[in-house]
Amino acid sequence: MQNLNRLIFTFLLSLLLIEAYAENRDSIQTVSLNSFDLVQVLNPWLISTNPAGLSLMPNILPGKMSLGYLDETGDYKRVQQGGNINHYNFQTQRYTKIKNTYLFGSFSYDKSFEKGTDYTNLNNSYRETPYLLIDTIGNDIIDREFFTLKGDLSTPIFNNIIWGFSIYFNVGLASQNRDPRPKNKVLNLSVSQGLMYSFSKMNIGLNLLYSYYNEDIGINIVEENIQIAFFQLHGLGTSTYHVASSFNRLYKRNSFGGEVQIDFKSGNLNSLTGAKLLYIIETADDGRKASNASWSCVKNDSELEGIKLKIYNTTIINNISSIHYFYTDLKINSMLGTEIIQRLEVVGDADAQDWITYGREEKYNSILIDAGLSYNYLKMKEEYKQNYKFKLAINYFDFEQAYYIPNQEESYKNLLFSLGFDKSFHLKRDILSIGAGLKYKKNISGNQDFEENTFIIDKLLLPDFNFLTSDFYAPEFNISYEIPLNKFFDKYFFTINVDMYQGNNGQSRTICNFNTGVIF
Amino acid sequence: MFISCMKEPDYRAFSVDLTIEFGEEIPQESRNGAKVVLTNRIKNYSTTEYVSSDGYILFAGIEPGFYSVTVTHSYTVDGNFFYFNGLKNIDIFSSVVDTIPLVKSESSAFIIKEFYYSGCLTPAGNQYTSDQYVEIFNNTQELQYADGISVIEHESYALDENYWTFLLDTIVARMIWTIPGDGTDVPVLPGNSIVIARDAINHQDDSLGNPLCPVNLINADFEFWVETVSGDDIDGPFSTNMIEDLFTFRGSDVCFHTRGGSAIALVKYPGNHNDRKEFIENNLIKKDPSSSRYYGKIPNEFVLDAVEVTWDEAHAIYKRFPIELDAGYTYVAAGSRSGKCVRRKVKEIVDGRYVYHDTNNSSEDFLKDADPKPWIYE
Numbered sequence: 001m002q003n004l005n006r007l008i009f010t011f012l013l014s015l016l017l018i019e020a021y022a023e024n025r026d027s028i029q030t031v032s033l034n035s036f037d038l039v040q041v042l043n044p045w046l047i048s049t050n051p052a053g054l055s056l057m058p059n060i061l062p063g064k065m066s067l068g069y070l071d072e073t074g075d076y077k078r079v080q081q082g083g084n085i086n087h088y089n090f091q092t093q094r095y096t097k098i099k100n101t102y103l104f105g106s107f108s109y110d111k112s113f114e115k116g117t118d119y120t121n122l123n124n125s126y127r128e129t130p131y132l133l134i135d136t137i138g139n140d141i142i143d144r145e146f147f148t149l150k151g152d153l154s155t156p157i158f159n160n161i162i163w164g165f166s167i168y169f170n171v172g173l174a175s176q177n178r179d180p181r182p183k184n185k186v187l188n189l190s191v192s193q194g195l196m197y198s199f200s201k202m203n204i205g206l207n208l209l210y211s212y213y214n215e216d217i218g219i220n221i222v223e224e225n226i227q228i229a230f231f232q233l234h235g236l237g238t239s240t241y242h243v244a245s246s247f248n249r250l251y252k253r254n255s256f257g258g259e260v261q262i263d264f265k266s267g268n269l270n271s272l273t274g275a276k277l278l279y280i281i282e283t284a285d286d287g288r289k290a291s292n293a294s295w296s297c298v299k300n301d302s303e304l305e306g307i308k309l310k311i312y313n314t315t316i317i318n319n320i321s322s323i324h325y326f327y328t329d330l331k332i333n334s335m336l337g338t339e340i341i342q343r344l345e346v347v348g349d350a351d352a353q354d355w356i357t358y359g360r361e362e363k364y365n366s367i368l369i370d371a372g373l374s375y376n377y378l379k380m381k382e383e384y385k386q387n388y389k390f391k392l393a394i395n396y397f398d399f400e401q402a403y404y405i406p407n408q409e410e411s412y413k414n415l416l417f418s419l420g421f422d423k424s425f426h427l428k429r430d431i432l433s434i435g436a437g438l439k440y441k442k443n444i445s446g447n448q449d450f451e452e453n454t455f456i457i458d459k460l461l462l463p464d465f466n467f468l469t470s471d472f473y474a475p476e477f478n479i480s481y482e483i484p485l486n487k488f489f490d491k492y493f494f495t496i497n498v499d500m501y502q503g504n505n506g507q508s509r510t511i512c513n514f515n516t517g518v519i520f
Numbered sequence: 521m522f523i524s525c526m527k528e529p530d531y532r533a534f535s536v537d538l539t540i541e542f543g544e545e546i547p548q549e550s551r552n553g554a555k556v557v558l559t560n561r562i563k564n565y566s567t568t569e570y571v572s573s574d575g576y577i578l579f580a581g582i583e584p585g586f587y588s589v590t591v592t593h594s595y596t597v598d599g600n601f602f603y604f605n606g607l608k609n610i611d612i613f614s615s616v617v618d619t620i621p622l623v624k625s626e627s628s629a630f631i632i633k634e635f636y637y638s639g640c641l642t643p644a645g646n647q648y649t650s651d652q653y654v655e656i657f658n659n660t661q662e663l664q665y666a667d668g669i670s671v672i673e674h675e676s677y678a679l680d681e682n683y684w685t686f687l688l689d690t691i692v693a694r695m696i697w698t699i700p701g702d703g704t705d706v707p708v709l710p711g712n713s714i715v716i717a718r719d720a721i722n723h724q725d726d727s728l729g730n731p732l733c734p735v736n737l738i739n740a741d742f743e744f745w746v747e748t749v750s751g752d753d754i755d756g757p758f759s760t761n762m763i764e765d766l767f768t769f770r771g772s773d774v775c776f777h778t779r780g781g782s783a784i785a786l787v788k789y790p791g792n793h794n795d796r797k798e799f800i801e802n803n804l805i806k807k808d809p810s811s812s813r814y815y816g817k818i819p820n821e822f823v824l825d826a827v828e829v830t831w832d833e834a835h836a837i838y839k840r841f842p843i844e845l846d847a848g849y850t851y852v853a854a855g856s857r858s859g860k861c862v863r864r865k866v867k868e869i870v871d872g873r874y875v876y877h878d879t880n881n882s883s884e885d886f887l888k889d890a891d892p893k894p895w896i897y898e
Contacts, residue, residue, distance in 0.1 A: 228680065238563055240562040240563055338529075341584060341586075343586060358584070358613055361584055363583075365529050404529055404531045405531060406583075452565040454833075455833035
């Protein structure tokens, strides 16, 4: 943890130095809250994973430092989510340019308390794996503390060739307050480097991606002489269990892949198409410190392999006074789960024990298809100054998962419609923005077919399925106010966002978000 | 790699070909219908099949793993019930052919018909547990005497693994209460029962009671009454007090675990009152050498009937009674303070006399979330 603190401090110092240097610039436009959305519209490469695309930044390089508070309350939620979340956040981010090199850096500190969680010993139970670890003693509070660093760099290396590098580093600790008490040490690291070649009206890009996720879970029971059952879920209601007074689990996920991009720009048209392919392999290993087993005597629980494919296109028609922004994407995630059947046995002459593998069984698969189409119309007051924005989007979501012997199946399809409008009022030097939107989710179909019924199905799968296949509507409102500052920073701002989810099952959930800070 | 992830899982399935060895004791005509449960020991599911009289059974499409096979079988001859159980662990990583011998399971004359432990709520929303009771039923066609029968509560509340598995053919109790009498003082007619109340009062009307209580126990036959200097325990006016033989966590009253931690059994110690006292005295055991708490060791052969009551499915893995006493488990799914109980299922009615299931498997024998109905047979 000391090394981590040192790293964070060094990174923060670097950011401050970059920002101090950037204060001397003279070609940067005055920025506002809308600038952060606007740069994504004006530089579509920012939605790609290729850091080389940062070099195509418009003549606007915003920075922001903010404090945030989020409160999420309500019973319209998934089973393993808490009924209430209090989230505190400090974030600073900055685009900047040093000579020919473009840089982006961000740091965030997140502290949250998720209250009333049941059936989870993971930091995030909805992390695309069926191999969860749960206990049956609920009503926990998960206390999380996370740090995130992100840095992008893009610089020309030859004529028409730009090289880019990016790093994402997220580390933190999640802990629960009641027996059994998991402490989840989470590390998430992603690196990418890419190239972009420009000729005529085209930009072509290629970047490689690697990421590593590590979640090391150590669970203790403070009360003496108590053992409880830890259930290692294997998908769709199936599980194994171990009874122990402590438990350890280690998730390790490696992802490898790449993305190609092609960008066509002519006049006021800019169209970027990309395709990303990732191969994922994740292992879950268990250990116990109790009785006759220890963490050094590791039991291999499962292995999850997956392929993630994403194809997207973003097309922008920029008429200066107005911008049409189209975005469409298709994501296909396919996962294959393998259970590793082992038994603790005495091996050798010294009565040592080890887990002996009896079989590796491919038992689970899932496929997710997520397609989206959105259109944004931005009416500008002047260049880089937004007057109003209108957004329309539709998403199609299709998920199927199956477990074999006992044969268990679940599938559902949803449509999500989104509508939003945001208007900025320029009051002399201040800016008041008011926005409203509506999301509506419509379930198209849902099917569960379980050959065997277990308490996990009753307690987890059925209520979760009811949530996932329920319809909801969610009005959202946001308001922000920006006041110009004369020294050091461009503006002070605050924003308030409220999302109110109302399910057709009578449940509801409200998310309130307050942010305040400075823009520079 | 891409192809491997997009394909269907390449899973294996095997067949398990079992032969049930009925032995010579079970007549050919009574062999039909033995229940065979194949349970995956590291997962939480099982598959059930019924055997025809030839004793062969085939489980097809079984996933690889470590399994147990339990066989339960019963039949009647001239009104007498005979129960048999079989158990074997098998590893299935290829197709299996095996045999399971059956062992005769002794059925008791007295069984636990109802166990009400969940308690209920008062109008103010407070927990009320004074109305807990155990009902003991004469499941035979003959007059039986209940005096000398002890009601015991297992030491473990099923919060963790049974600590006492190192004691062979023995269970360990934290509480032993015995029906007083010399052997012929408490007759119970065929198809009749006696109720042992925690507090033998009319819970619905008494000033110390609860109008929302589901039972009136003023006429309970016996009562768990704890004699203390403070006199905190209510002493019902019409019931006879049980004999306190062992009460490890002695408090002002007996209280069963309202969430389902109390696994209970009926025990008959050999000999008379003094023999029982002496046996209990000589068979005490401590869990922790530094502790002053003693528990009672009870040989399995003394147990007449046992009910593995537990909290819920998740806690069912903390099994306390061995399979020969109770091959299953039961619980009040509605939970603590629900006013519900576990009640034995009716097997048949013979000339107006109710006969309850007693296969020594609570999962099979008991109804969950039944309304408490002492002295009522249905």
